[in-house]
Amino acid sequence: LAETLNRMIARLQASFGALRRFTADASHELKTPLTVLRADIERAMHPGTPQADRLVALEEAMQEITRMADLVDSLLTLARADEGRFDLHREPIHLEPIVRDVTETATILGEGAGLTVSLPLVEDAMVLGDAARLRQLFLNLVTNAIKYTPRGGKVEMTLSHRNNNAVAFAVRDSGLGISAADLPYVFERFWRADRVRSRASERGGFGLGLAIAQWIVQAHGGTLTVQSRLGRGSVFTVLLPMLVDERPDAPADAPQEA
Ligand SMILES: Nc1ncnc2c1ncn2[C@@H]1O[C@H](COP(=O)(O)OP(=O)(O)OP(=O)(O)O)[C@@H](O)[C@H]1O
Ligand SMILES: [Mg+2]
Incomplete structure (x- = not known):
């Protein structure tokens, strides 16, 4: 019995570990585009920035937003899969x-x-x-x-x-x-x-x-x-x-x- 319990605890620990890693990795990946986004928007808003550079900064910001949206899409897909909510129409x-x-x-x-x-x-x-x-x-x-x-x-x-x-x-x-x-x-x-x-x-x-x-x-x-x-x-x-x-x-x- 003790052995069965130990095995169960080990399995639970492993899956908590995986969950913690997933959350940490996901947060890290979201933080990077957010940092770039903030810098781009600050540049676009700065009164000294020439008009042409503003547009470039905004275009870059849009690219980062697309990247983030892709990431959130993927994360949602995996989160749903983990929950067993497959939303598959076979x-x-x-x-x-x-x-x-x-x-x-x-x-x-x-x-x-x-x-x-x-x-x-x-x-x-x-x-x-x-x-x-x-x-x-x-x-x-x-x-x-x-x-x-x-x-x-x-x-x-x-x-x-x-x-x-x-x-x-x-x-x-x-x-x-x-x-x-x-x-x-x-x-x-x-x-x-x-x-x-x-x-x-x-x-x-x-x-x-x-x-x-x-x-x-x-x-x-x-x-x-x-x-x-x-x-x-x-x-x-x-x-x-x-x-x-x-x-x-x-x-x-x-x-x-x-
Ligand atoms: N056809 C391939 N040839 C060589 N390496 C590959 C190939 N497919 C995948 N890999 C390696 O496996 C890794 C994981 O692939 P995966 O598709 O999961 O992620 P990704 O392509 O880096 O990012 P994304 O989430 O945008 O798909 C890649 O980063 C790459 O190092
Ligand atoms: Mg890929």
């Missing part, structure tokens, strides 16, 4: 249109980043899913692939059947890759391979995209895995249970026997 949906739509967005982003984006394989499949969340999931993976691949690189997506009962969406990039030592942490909240550099550079994300991706996949009864080599590139693979439509009046691709 229904039978086709994946192909979602993947094509994500590819279109990715192609535009890829062009801006000097990358080749392609979709060499699409095998449509139905899943019991939330279309908006699945789109968000695919976009998170693809925007990472684009963000962490230097100019001239390649980003490739595929949608394919696995063993007749699962469908795989994979994103392969030829980018920076992730070291074996870092790999276990990629799905943790606020984790970034290189905090200092990625904060200062254009890349600067919050380290929440993959935590959200992981939640969406789990809420769909699927798995999300990663294979990567530092300097060589990464492959992120989502496996989702395939929905086999068994209604007698279901539209069939193949001719049915009479």
